[in-house]
Amino acid sequence: MLVHTTLAFTPQRVPLGILHQQVWTRSPETYGKKHQRKKRAITEKESQKWLNSPEAARTIHKESPDTLVISVGDREADIYELFHHASDYPQSCHLLVRAAWDRKVEHPQKYLWPSMETQPVADTFEVIVPRKKNKSERSAHIDIRFAPLTLLPPQNKSRLGPLTLWAVYVNEPSPPHGEEPLSWMLLTTLKVESLDEALCLVNYYSVRFSIELFHKVLKSGCTIEKRQLQTAEGLIRCLALDSLVAWRIMFLTMIGRAVPQLPCTVLFGEHEWKALYCFINTTKTLPLFPPSLQEATRLVARLGGFLGRERDGFPGTEVLWRGMQKLASISAAWFAFGPHTV
Template sequence: MDTENPELDELSAWLVHELHDVALGDKRLERRLLTTGAKLAARPSVSINQACADWADTKAAYRLFANAKTTAEKIRAPHYRRTRERARGHKRLFAIQDTTYLNYTHHPSTKGLGPIGTAQQKLSGMILHTSLLMTEQGLPLGLASQEIWVRPPKMHQRTAAARRKLPTEAKESAKWLKALRQSRAVVPPEAQLITIGDSESDLFALFDLARALGTELLVRAAQNRSVCAPEVGRLWEVMGRQAVCGQLQVVASARKGKPKRQALVTVRFAPVSLKAPQHLRKTMGDMPLYAVLVQEEAPPRDVSSPLCWLLLTTVPVDSFADAVERIRWYGLRWQIEVYHKVLKSGCGVEKAQLASVERLLPYLALLSIIAWRLFWMTLLARHAPEAPCTLVLAAHEWRALYAFHHKTHQVPARPPTVGQVVLWIARLGGFLARKNDGPPGVTVLWRGWQRLSDIAAAWLAFHPS
């Protein structure tokens, strides 16, 4: 498609690169997607009205999301291709899956929403399931899969027994299998892909699919399944009988008003063979896996819920060092929760007042890509602080930022580093950069990013060349 548009280059060069080969079947619509996306990327937490320059731009944005040709799948397709390009050269990658709820109860005029939460809460909205592709060091390369859907209005009227009788493809839990297939298709075949999920992903069908696709899994166990080899019994009891192979200091996250803390845990591991659930035994055989039990056996007196993780993985665990590595891998899972926070709080997607679910879907696809970029930029400053800032900023953006931060009209010929510009952006967002503050987080970064947008626009006005 034709992207020779000076306005686009000035607004957001990265978005033009990310979506340059989007195929909506209409050149003018594709150009509008890029210009609207660039405006939303420049001011991610404001409404469509605020992000657009005037009423004509605002109307064009609403028409974009109302157009039947503008689908979420078509918007995400080029991003998946860029994700695959960024994945090249990596020997091992992680696809971290998680689900979040988008609450639009406060927008009752939006058509097509469904129930979320419990029946008593009477909330309405949509469900979003994401697979985020990450390197071993924890740098997010992009989305590998994303699905957004609406529950049927009478979902809560089904009994648990009725839900169990549904075929796998008709259950919500099928989201894990769909995301696994999509993630495997995005990742280059030469890379080892390890999908990570929380206890909701403890599905026998998911392990069976991973085996069929030749890919790896690491999930937190939720079911106390039957173990048939090398020991017989229930999973938790079998693992509790294993010898402690070592101890480890881990960080317990903050919960119920209590701050995060250091916890001393014991580690046990063993190969196990899990028996398939009764209703799957005709189609699925026993599943050989490796289990790692992480347990806080002497918690502080004021801790009511000591740490206890039982991890299941297809990747061999033959030593304490292997077990520690699998625990570290599972620790990457929290990154997708931060990503969903960026999407909902940083990009304010739950504030969008669009007329229907059909219009929300392409909007959410576009903002999901913008949220990834904000998250990636935050972590890139930690993983590659000495890289040139041209990886994250256009020329006019870093020059405007340098001049504003240093209160000067003179800018250097050589661009500053990623670490430097991210710190300056965070300071625009209220980061104090005190000695013990640590690296800036995503909240101050998205606040600063919006201020930088205005500063960069002013720079362009006075330096049009």
């Protein structure tokens, strides 16, 4: 069973909710027929999922037409039909996709990457590349270019005609020896006429990696891949519940950083924050006012093993997931044996 989830995020990476979730299975009859994919319509391919996601975003946009809504996709979303459909989007509803194909363009260089490399460097800046499994943290000097361009359709899709988009090219020209250079070629329906607008789109695209965090919580925390149910319908229902749990963990992680001064009652029920406070502080005396959201988040993280040392920074999804699991039992005990039962 395969899943494609569309999440709504703010530019500050706060997850607002699940917009759409597609679930399907692959028919055994399609195995070994990958070579026929170019002859099939987009509606007959799994790639259709990328067209469905922006449609879900457009539905939300209708309820808030003054909000800028940008559908972000990785290299798998570099589909010509997707950009063609975007021409019908409202003015404040746009696409931002990382390019995968060196497409033909109306330019003397003929192709996307060579044509963008001829554009002047708008700015050079330094970024920190986080540590990975076998790689240490490092700094990288990045060039950024942007320009409008006209994509030419693939030969088998000539009926769709050319498309005018904007490209933002972020590239590390001289990576350290043995390191893969950082390189993003972003295509967007938004106009990019200044360096600030280009940098803003780079930041928007970086938010996309939050969906990987959602999948991590769904797989590692909720263990959705280990569920053993008798029917696909049961698994789909379980997926819906686990997805909401994963979203809540992510929301708790980020909202506590974005607006830490909010009272914790915006996310925690009365029995939850009271049980949490008394359990962590080993007291029966409640505070006059509920803790702030940041304080409550750290209390939950302590349940999950977070030490809260000076250099530990903000608690992450893993300790919050473990903490929320324990809080469920503590809250149930509060319901059964708390002061209100006396």
